[in-house]
Amino acid sequence: MSPVVQEFRPSIDELAELIVGFAANVQPGQVVSVLSEPGKEAVTRAVAESAYRRGARFVDVWYFDYYVKRARLAHAAENTLEYVPPWYGERLLALGREQAARIALAGLAAPHALDGLDPARAGRDRLPILKELVTVVNERSTNWTAAPAPTGPWAELVHPELEPEAAYARLWDEIVHVCRLDEPDPATAWRTRMRELVATAERLTARRFDALHFEGPGTDLTIGLLPSSSWQAAEFTRADGLRHLVNVPSEEVFTTPDPERVDGFVRATLPLEYVGSIIRGIEVRFEAGRAVSIEAESGAGVLRTAAAGDEGASRLGEVALVDRRGRVGPLGTIFYDTLLDENAASHIALGQAYTFAVADSDKRRVNESHIHIDFMIGSDDVAVTGLTRDCGRVPVLYGGEWQV
Amino acid sequence: MSPVVQEFRPSIDELAELIVGFAANVQPGQVVSVLSEPGKEAVTRAVAESAYRRGARFVDVWYFDYYVKRARLAHAAENTLEYVPPWYGERLLALGREQAARIALAGLAAPHALDGLDPARAGRDRLPILKELVTVVNERSTNWTAAPAPTGPWAELVHPELEPEAAYARLWDEIVHVCRLDEPDPATAWRTRMRELVATAERLTARRFDALHFEGPGTDLTIGLLPSSSWQAAEFTRADGLRHLVNVPSEEVFTTPDPERVDGFVRATLPLEYVGSIIRGIEVRFEAGRAVSIEAESGAGVLRTAAAGDEGASRLGEVALVDRRGRVGPLGTIFYDTLLDENAASHIALGQAYTFAVADSDKRRVNESHIHIDFMIGSDDVAVTGLTRDCGRVPVLYGGEWQV
Numbered sequence: 168m169s170p171v172v173q174e175f176r177p178s179i180d181e182l183a184e185l186i187v188g189f190a191a192n193v194q195p196g197q198v199v200s201v202l203s204e205p206g207k208e209a210v211t212r213a214v215a216e217s218a219y220r221r222g223a224r225f226v227d228v229w230y231f232d233y234y235v236k237r238a239r240l241a242h243a244a245e246n247t248l249e250y251v252p253p254w255y256g257e258r259l260l261a262l263g264r265e266q267a268a269r270i271a272l273a274g275l276a277a278p279h280a281l282d283g284l285d286p287a288r289a290g291r292d293r294l295p296i297l298k299e300l301v302t303v304v305n306e307r308s309t310n311w312t313a314a315p316a317p318t319g320p321w322a323e324l325v326h327p328e329l330e331p332e333a334a335y336a337r338l339w340d341e342i343v344h345v346c347r348l349d350e351p352d353p354a355t356a357w358r359t360r361m362r363e364l365v366a367t368a369e370r371l372t373a374r375r376f377d378a379l380h381f382e383g384p385g386t387d388l389t390i391g392l393l394p395s396s397s398w399q400a401a402e403f404t405r406a407d408g409l410r411h412l413v414n415v416p417s418e419e420v421f422t423t424p425d426p427e428r429v430d431g432f433v434r435a436t437l438p439l440e441y442v443g444s445i446i447r448g449i450e451v452r453f454e455a456g457r458a459v460s461i462e463a464e465s466g467a468g469v470l471r472t473a474a475a476g477d478e479g480a481s482r483l484g485e486v487a488l489v490d491r492r493g494r495v496g497p498l499g500t501i502f503y504d505t506l507l508d509e510n511a512a513s514h515i516a517l518g519q520a521y522t523f524a525v526a527d528s529d530k531r532r533v534n535e536s537h538i539h540i541d542f543m544i545g546s547d548d549v550a551v552t553g554l555t556r557d558c559g560r561v562p563v564l565y566g567g568e569w570q571v
Numbered sequence: 572m573s574p575v576v577q578e579f580r581p582s583i584d585e586l587a588e589l590i591v592g593f594a595a596n597v598q599p600g601q602v603v604s605v606l607s608e609p610g611k612e613a614v615t616r617a618v619a620e621s622a623y624r625r626g627a628r629f630v631d632v633w634y635f636d637y638y639v640k641r642a643r644l645a646h647a648a649e650n651t652l653e654y655v656p657p658w659y660g661e662r663l664l665a666l667g668r669e670q671a672a673r674i675a676l677a678g679l680a681a682p683h684a685l686d687g688l689d690p691a692r693a694g695r696d697r698l699p700i701l702k703e704l705v706t707v708v709n710e711r712s713t714n715w716t717a718a719p720a721p722t723g724p725w726a727e728l729v730h731p732e733l734e735p736e737a738a739y740a741r742l743w744d745e746i747v748h749v750c751r752l753d754e755p756d757p758a759t760a761w762r763t764r765m766r767e768l769v770a771t772a773e774r775l776t777a778r779r780f781d782a783l784h785f786e787g788p789g790t791d792l793t794i795g796l797l798p799s800s801s802w803q804a805a806e807f808t809r810a811d812g813l814r815h816l817v818n819v820p821s822e823e824v825f826t827t828p829d830p831e832r833v834d835g836f837v838r839a840t841l842p843l844e845y846v847g848s849i850i851r852g853i854e855v856r857f858e859a860g861r862a863v864s865i866e867a868e869s870g871a872g873v874l875r876t877a878a879a880g881d882e883g884a885s886r887l888g889e890v891a892l893v894d895r896r897g898r899v900g901p902l903g904t905i906f907y908d909t910l911l912d913e914n915a916a917s918h919i920a921l922g923q924a925y926t927f928a929v930a931d932s933d934k935r936r937v938n939e940s941h942i943h944i945d946f947m948i949g950s951d952d953v954a955v956t957g958l959t960r961d962c963g964r965v966p967v968l969y970g971g972e973w974q975v
Binding site for chain 2: 198205208211212215216218219220222223224225226227228230232234235238239241242243244247250251252253254257258261
């Protein structure tokens with residue numbers, strides 16, 4: 168263990184305890200899967216230790232190595248890039264059958280691993296994301312969460328103006344803050360924040376808007392909602408009722424839109440990191456639900472290839488609203504990691520929808536895809552207005568403040 | 572990449588090329604599994620790159636973390652320690668069905684991970700070894716190899732008298748030497764050495780000894796052979812004929828003994844590292860094939876627990892002879908890693924036998940077990956004598972020199 172890691176020892180243990188004991192809510196006897204990367208050993212091992220102390224039966228760590236992925240993208244035959252060994256998906260489905268706990272450690276351990284590669288080739292290899300994830304999430308068989316694991320390379324990407332050690336210390340400070348580890352009892356602080364978000368979600372659901380309208384610099388986008396679209400916070404329950412918080416941090420409320428009724432154009436307000444590649448300056452035009460044009464300052468090919476992967480990949484599966492009362496946005500930090508950045512700003516996602524956010528009557532209408540890619544479109548300069556079925560316009564989120 | 576790793580860049584690439592191109596003999600279109608550890612990233616990534624350059628379809632790396640294993644052994648419930656997620660074994664069997672290449676990177680990245688734990692508990696968790704390995708090896712469906720990946724912690728264990736950087740440099744020098752990477756063409760050097768070992772194996776087979784007798788300090792052991800026991804070198808072929816070298820380095824010839832006819836006592840001549848634990852000063856007494864007593868200066872519980880795991884775990888599945896003409900023994904270095912140390916000295920293995928080393932007529936007589944644990948019993952002070960069916964005694968290996 169390096170001196171730097173020892174210095175952050177209390178934070179590592181507190182983060183692991185929050186992840187295992189509160190967010191994933193690991194139960195005695197459970198199998199616990201951990202998706203990690205080389206470079207995240209300290210948090211990974213603390214998570215494993217916390218899980219075993221809570222009576223886990225087995226902790227199954229998958230260290231996914233983006234430099235091995237780089238070797239593939241650089242050298243493998245074009246027609247093999249979408250191959251995934253069948254045992255990867257079978258493991259995930261088995262975790263579902265086991266009613267396992269699933270923990271993903273976010274943050275970048277190797278932010279430059281895919282630099283300079285062809286984005287179109289990069290977009291064809293979506294690992295470590297698996298197509299079976301959609302099934303396991305929507306059947307609600309696992310108690311899962313995603314939480315950040317700070318690393319030196321990630322810190323240097325986020326804070327290039329600082330010396331490496333200072334950048335790493337700053338990133339840890341920020342992670343401690345956004346994860347509410349600086350509260351006397353982080354779990355209680357999260358329960359309080361979740362009550363606020365659930366209340367907001369319930370107010371939004373009660374409005375039964377027909378659509379949302381996003382308007383700001385480079386953005387004029389209308390997103391239709393389904394009749395039964397209900398707003399959700401990130402506090403989920405397994406099908407059997409076990410509570411878990413799926414993102415730490417989480418500051419969003421979200422719902423499942425109508426994949427046939429999205430029109431206009433949108434400019435991303437933050438860069439997007441997707442399976443190892445960074446995409447900057449995204450601009451998308453939608454017509455009748457479909458993304459008909461995807462442009463970006465850099466990395467557009469990654470997103471275009473992913474969005475061309477199946478019929479639903481170019482349609483929306485999520486719309487989420489984030490106010491300025493959360494802890495991520497006010498930092499003004501670009502984390503280059505969706506888990507953090509999507510909780511700084513309202514966002515939409517191409518691809519698979521959460522089916523549990525609509526009633527049975529609408530389940531056949533929600534978007535289906537093997538992808539789910541969130542990108543950020545909100546800021547204080549983007550106004551969000553609710554459109555009612557009788558053509559009324561209701562302010563929803565202006566200047567980052569709730570109007571409902 | 573650290574400066575230290577850059578310094579060893581040529582060796583890393585040459586080692587990877589030897590592993591992938593010659594030893595595992597990776598073929599275009601193959602899936603390649605790599606068993607590695609956090610801390611062995613540089614060699615792992617070089618192996619992946621070499622495999623993809625040779626046309627591999629996919630490289631599936633499993634970084635097994637001994638510190639996660641430590642958390643389990645320290646905290647998990649006693650009755651869960653033998654649990655292995657079923658998808659671990661299913662993956663290995665699927666690699667067999669795929670006729671995949673399998674590469675294991677030996678050497679210790681975390682030599683102190685299990686320090687201070689209860690050896691009896693440690694012996695119950697054999698991961699990363701899987702019980703399905705016996706099936707896959709004996710069906711000869713995969714082209715596989717094991718080769719060392721030097722790490723700093725391993726170097727400090729092997730050369731505690733040196734400063735860490737000097738120890739790491741020394742270990743690399745030794746690995747380069749024993750892997751014959753200091754030869755103009757390492758693959759040609761290995762072909763030459765394998766021809767010698769195969770010729771020795773053929774001479775031994777032609778003698779059709781009834782038994783071998785090991786005699787030296789603390790050792791007086793007779794190991795019966797089966798009528799069709801044939802001696803082998805580590806150059807294997809897949810069932811379909813694809814050649815692969817299963818150990819780099821390899822200096823041994825070995826065969827499958829009679830598990831019912833082993834009698835006497837034996838003192839190990841080197842310490843043994845087994846799934847994370849180090850066992851020193853092993854002394855075993857055999858009666859009618861069974862290890863009836865297992866003692867050690869330290870770590871005996873690990874070996875005793877493993878040997879009690881099933882009926883065949885206390886009987887022999889291998890006897891191997893190593894002369895002093897190899898490159899490992901003359902170094903006089905204890906590597907605390909079976910791959911290296913077993914090629915320094917003659918050895919025997921508790922547990923599963925290689926079924927292909929006997930004819931069909933003897934296959935039902937070979938030892939079966941879920942374990943295969945080699946430990947070293949040879950030295951220049953241990954004389955190996957062949958016993959013929961007519962009660963003759965034939966010198967085989969005296970002072971480390973072949974007598975046959």
